Amino acid sequence: MISNHTMMLNEALEDKLNQNETVELILVDVFEALKTKGYNPINQVVGYLISGDPAYISSYQGARNKIQQIERDEILEVLLEKFVETRK
Template identity: 55%
Template structure:
């Protein structure tokens, strides 16, 4: 039997802030080493291969503290909340 109710998924606010902070740290490390951070992070998310992330600033071990779905959640939240806020100002 199919459930027609919408399920709710909640993420702890502290976990959201941690994910954002870790992603910015990894982004900065990749940028400092001359990589395209977006391409490298996407490569990691799609493959799960940590070698897409530099060891500089301990970024590889930092990104592995998060599950890939947590990274996607944070990216989506940041993008959509920013877009919604921007659209409401127009």
């Protein structure tokens, strides 16, 4: 049966979408900063994700500070979700 009530997006889902957008924006900024400085962004971010050592990320344009604002597991989760989405 169709309801006449307005449906609302679950707040937890909305928070998750906002978190994913934040992670994506930060990663784009970090990748651009690394690329501009002549680094291979994929190698550098993988090094950071595996080791947890922020020295893998250049401080250029605040990239190191930006990536440290989010947990590494959150980054991995967003990357994996994006990978799975592209496989559909």
